[in-house]
Amino acid sequence: MKKIYFLFIMSLTIFCFLPTSVEALTAAEVAARPTDCASYELASAEPDGSLNKVACYNTYEEAKQVMNSTANDNLVIVGNRKIVDAKYALIDYDQLTATGYTSVYSDKNLSTEITYIRGGNSDDAVFLELDPGTGRIKIKVSGTVGWIKKYENEATMSYPLYDIVPLSWVKSPSYYQVTSNDLIHHLPLNVYNTKGEYQLVIGKKPSMLNEGTYYSYDGNYFYTDLKQMINDYKQNTYQNAVNKDNPFYNYYQYLSFRTKTNYNAANINQFIDARTSNASSKLKNTGDYFIENQNNYGINAIIMLAIGINESGYGNSNIAQTKNNLFGLNAIDKTPGESANYFASVSDCISEFAYVWLDYGYVQPGDYRFRGANLGNKGVGLNIKYASDPYWGEKAAQYYYDLDKYYGFQDYEAYTIAVLNNNYTDTVYPKKTPGGLNVSSSFYQYKVAGTPVVILEEVTGPDVNGNTTWYKIMSDPTLDSNLEYIGDSKSNPRVTYPWDTMHVYVPASYFYKVNSGNNTPPTPTDPDVPSENPDEPTTPPTPQPKPISSIVQEASYTYENGMISKIQPGTSVETLKGNLTNTGGAITIKDPNGNVVESGTVGTGYQVHITSGTTEVLTVLIYGDTNGDGNISAVDYVKVMNHIMEVTKLEGFNYKAADVNRDNNVSAVDYVKIMNHIMEVSFITQ
Numbered sequence: 001m002k003k004i005y006f007l008f009i010m011s012l013t014i015f016c017f018l019p020t021s022v023e024a025l026t027a028a029e030v031a032a033r034p035t036d037c038a039s040y041e042l043a044s045a046e047p048d049g050s051l052n053k054v055a056c057y058n059t060y061e062e063a064k065q066v067m068n069s070t071a072n073d074n075l076v077i078v079g080n081r082k083i084v085d086a087k088y089a090l091i092d093y094d095q096l097t098a099t100g101y102t103s104v105y106s107d108k109n110l111s112t113e114i115t116y117i118r119g120g121n122s123d124d125a126v127f128l129e130l131d132p133g134t135g136r137i138k139i140k141v142s143g144t145v146g147w148i149k150k151y152e153n154e155a156t157m158s159y160p161l162y163d164i165v166p167l168s169w170v171k172s173p174s175y176y177q178v179t180s181n182d183l184i185h186h187l188p189l190n191v192y193n194t195k196g197e198y199q200l201v202i203g204k205k206p207s208m209l210n211e212g213t214y215y216s217y218d219g220n221y222f223y224t225d226l227k228q229m230i231n232d233y234k235q236n237t238y239q240n241a242v243n244k245d246n247p248f249y250n251y252y253q254y255l256s257f258r259t260k261t262n263y264n265a266a267n268i269n270q271f272i273d274a275r276t277s278n279a280s281s282k283l284k285n286t287g288d289y290f291i292e293n294q295n296n297y298g299i300n301a302i303i304m305l306a307i308g309i310n311e312s313g314y315g316n317s318n319i320a321q322t323k324n325n326l327f328g329l330n331a332i333d334k335t336p337g338e339s340a341n342y343f344a345s346v347s348d349c350i351s352e353f354a355y356v357w358l359d360y361g362y363v364q365p366g367d368y369r370f371r372g373a374n375l376g377n378k379g380v381g382l383n384i385k386y387a388s389d390p391y392w393g394e395k396a397a398q399y400y401y402d403l404d405k406y407y408g409f410q411d412y413e414a415y416t417i418a419v420l421n422n423n424y425t426d427t428v429y430p431k432k433t434p435g436g437l438n439v440s441s442s443f444y445q446y447k448v449a450g451t452p453v454v455i456l457e458e459v460t461g462p463d464v465n466g467n468t469t470w471y472k473i474m475s476d477p478t479l480d481s482n483l484e485y486i487g488d489s490k491s492n493p494r495v496t497y498p499w500d501t502m503h504v505y506v507p508a509s510y511f512y513k514v515n516s517g518n519n520t521p522p523t524p525t526d527p528d529v530p531s532e533n534p535d536e537p538t539t540p541p542t543p544q545p546k547p548i549s550s551i552v553q554e555a556s557y558t559y560e561n562g563m564i565s566k567i568q569p570g571t572s573v574e575t576l577k578g579n580l581t582n583t584g585g586a587i588t589i590k591d592p593n594g595n596v597v598e599s600g601t602v603g604t605g606y607q608v609h610i611t612s613g614t615t616e617v618l619t620v621l622i623y624g625d626t627n628g629d630g631n632i633s634a635v636d637y638v639k640v641m642n643h644i645m646e647v648t649k650l651e652g653f654n655y656k657a658a659d660v661n662r663d664n665n666v667s668a669v670d671y672v673k674i675m676n677h678i679m680e681v682s683f684i685t686q
Contacts, residue, residue: 024049024169024192027160040079042066045086045166051076060084060132068272073227074168076429084135088167088230089127091139092191094119095161097152100332101388102161104378106144108136114146115378118388122174122187122198126217127164128234140233142390143218143379143450153632165191167226172197176214176222178205182554183250185219185394196570199497199556201582203250203401203411204393208243217379219394220450249252249514252306252397252404253381254417254452256373257363258474258502261302262410263403268305271403276314277586277611282326282346283308283315287368289347293354298478298497302411303375304354306399310392323563327353330388355494362386364477366443366487372451373476380450398582406584414518416455418471418511420446425646432483434461437564441485444477446506453511456503464507471511475502546584548616554583562607563653564618566686569625569632576602586611592628601630604657623660624674624684626650632684635675644668659685 007573025033030051035041037056040063044052057063059547060079061107068077077085101118105111108131125141135150139162152159172188183203189195201233205211206222214222215229221241223229228240238244245455265287272283283305294301311328312320319325319336324343329352331340343349363373364381369385373602375393376383383393420428428446429438440445446453453473461470478486478497484502486495552559554581558566567576577587590596592605605628606620624632626639640658643650650658650666658666660673677684 001455011327024165024171025051027082030078030083033081035078035081037078039079043076044072044074045076045083045168047168048075049169051078068474071574074166076164076166079132082518083164083166084126084132085130086164086166088227089164090124090167090170090173090191091127091137091162092119092123093117093125093139093148093162094123094190095163097159097161099152102148102182104139104141104144104148106146108134108138108147110136110147110149115144115384116388117141117378117390120513122391123189124165124170124191125175126230126233128230137164139681140217142383143220143377144384145233167230170226174217176216176219177556178209178211178214179554180211181205182507184556185391187391194418194570196568196572196575197581198575199578199579200398201401201554202392202395202398203252206243208246208248214242218379219250219253222248225505228581239611247512247514249417249419249452250394250451251412251417251515252400253375253377253393254419254514255303255375255400255415256417256452256454256474256476257299257303257358258373258476258497259300259415260294260627261300261501262414263302263407267403268301271406272314274406275309275402275581275586276316277588278314278316281315281319282312282320282324286315286346286350289350293351295499296496297354297494298499298502299354299358302400302403303396304350304358305403306396307375308350309399310396313611324349326350327357329353329357354667359478359497360488364488365445366441366477366485370443370476372448374452376450380448380452402582416513416517417452417515418455418508418513419453420449420451421510421512423447423449424510428506428510430473430475430506432504434459434505435464436505439475439477439479439483439485441477441487444485446510452514455505455513455517455614458508459505461505461507465509467507467509469508470505471508472503472505475504478502479504546612548585548610548612548614551580551583551585551610552618555579559618562618563621563656565621565623567602567620567622568686569622569630571602571630573597573600573602576608580608580610584612603628603630605653621653621656623662623686624677626654626658628654632674632677636677637671637678640666640671640674644671658686 040057040060042054042063044054067077073087076083076089101116104114106114115406125139128140129138134149138147148161152161153158170191172191172193174187177184177186180199182461183205185200185202188197209222209684215226216222221238222243223241232238232240268287268290269285290301290305308326312326319331319340323340324346326341326349361367362369364370371384372381374381375396377393378384381393424447431438431445455471455473459470459472459473460468478495480486490573549559552564557564573589577589580587588609589597590607602620604622604625605618608618610616622637626636642648658670660670673674673684676682
């Protein structure tokens with residue numbers, strides 16, 4: 001008893017002398033905070049989460065002037081018991097709304113809706129400017145800059161749309177990780193680091209970036225310092241970007257739909273079989289449908305497939321299973337299951353998606369949704385109008401990248417891509433010949449910076465801005481035999497996209513070439529197309545199974561001694577499974593009792609079954625999570641204390657999880673580290 005009593009007192013003593021940490025204040029706590037400022041308060045948002053008064057001002061303009069002229073970068077302005085402005089801040093826009101999303105407008109007067117965004121896998125954006133009269137703010141997110149309202153209903157001040165979070169309070173902004181092979185976008189579920197994160201492996205390592213961690217809210221220019229990034233964004237420049245003279249354009253996001261893949265139907269079927277074990281997946285054996293619709297309607301089969309995987313969870317979603325709807329068609333944010341279109345068959349869905357929704361919809365200049373014939377982001381491409389998720393384009397691109405990697409990169413840079421180098425109006429019209437007549441529609445022009453084209457050939461033509469080079473490109477709209485604009489043609493008989501004649505010309509001086517492909521369209525190895533030797537069967541290339549260690553490590557986890565670690569506390573089953581699936585594995589996750597789990601939080605002792613050629617079972621290890629609930633809480637430090645005092649002993653993986661300093665011994669040091677983590681004094685490194 002003396003030994004136990006002594007250790008208990010020792011533990012209490014350690015607890016009493018630990019430094020304390022203050023949580024960053026929520027909007028409700030800021031509102032409840034006492035203040036003696038009648039109008040505006042200038043305050044300092046300290047890194048420990050506190051908010052300390054600096055001075056009171058009668059007007060917002062006075063407070064703003066002092067904030068901008070003072071060296072303290074943590075300054076914020078509090079008005080009407082809310083943080084209304086900050087020197088450096090992100091916003092958290094994952095708010096409850098009636099519509100399920102937040103509209104982004106061209107200016108503070110809300111003249112034109114540019115796009116719309118919703119929280120979910122990520123909910124942070126860069127705060128740029130406040131209009132004090134309305135509370136509307138200017139933000140940057142996923143490549144777009146625009147204004148959002150303070151409240152969805154400004155008249156009744158209901159449904160607030162954002163919280164301003166000073167940079168000193170931000171614990172987990174979204175960021176990009178560059179590895180030796182990949183570009184990975186980390187998307188924390190909130191800026192306070194309380195919900196875990198989601199990862200997207202979206203493409204190959206950018207050649208202009210070294211391995212490391214970068215910040216970017218457009219995916220083109222990358223920074224190592226958030227304040228420098230925000231300063232540049234406010235000044236509409238990229239002077240402090242690491243790659244300021246060499247912007248990056250992810251091939252899979254900027255590749256035009258008006259391209260053909262090198263892969264055939266058998267490749268598609270084999271890939272789907274490798275990625276989902278569900279025999280009832282609606283994507284099973286759909287390869288022929290994707291290739292057929294690509295060839296008929298001019299829509300890249302693998303881009304369509306990637307959208308289908310993203311929208312339907314490899315053909316396993318409820319909408320896919322009950323409505324044969326692979327692409328989330330008409331699945332609006334508030335009522336996706338009820339509003340989604342029903343199709344008699346999967347083949348009907350793919351055909352209508354290719355022709356009606358893409359060929360004569362999103363990819364057709366003149367359609368109100370056209371913003372470029374690529375996946376894109378919230379600045380250019382389908383992502384602007386197709387989905388409220390700001391990173392929908394990246395999420396689809398990750399699946400194209402995954403398939404291409406699976407087969408040894410037969411599509412990567414098969415085409416040369418250039419992007420429009422600036423914003424133009426009534427300037428860049430595609431021509432029938434270099435310097436010749438315009439394609440006869442005012443709709444078909446390139447206006448938005450970053451809009452991509454596929455270069456088939458470089459030719460010489462009339463001088464434009466001191467440059468006689470012209471690009472022969474694939475036409476975005478379907479044109480007739482005279483290269484005239486057809487327009488809306490959704491009714492029968494359907495009009496096919498004549499691949500061999502859909503070529504127009506644009507001056508090179510208006511474009512920036514982002515890669516050097518082979519400049520010629522690939523010839524897909526479609527089983528329906530005879531090969532040069534008709535007696536030789538067309539077979540898909542056989543990929544080599546990826547080592548399971550590589551699957552784990554490429555997903556940014558640690559593979560060692562039958563364990564998978566470096567998993568952050570609070571990680572969901574869906575996130576872990578998604579991250580490992582993205583890097584090449586077929587995944588099943590079971591709880592410590594051997595039950596298959598599809599949702600909830602992953603904890604120490606869970607088992608991850610990864611199949612890639614062979615199957616390995618790895619046990620989850622989260623340091624500090626000694627009870628296996630996936631979180632680090634008071635329960636865990638009590639278990640460690642009881643182990644030290646020999647009340648109840650920790651064993652197996654629970655013992656390993658308690659050894660947070662990795663010295664092969666569970667001691668008071670580990671207890672203190674867990675306590676400090678809970679109090680946010682210092683955090684356990686996974």
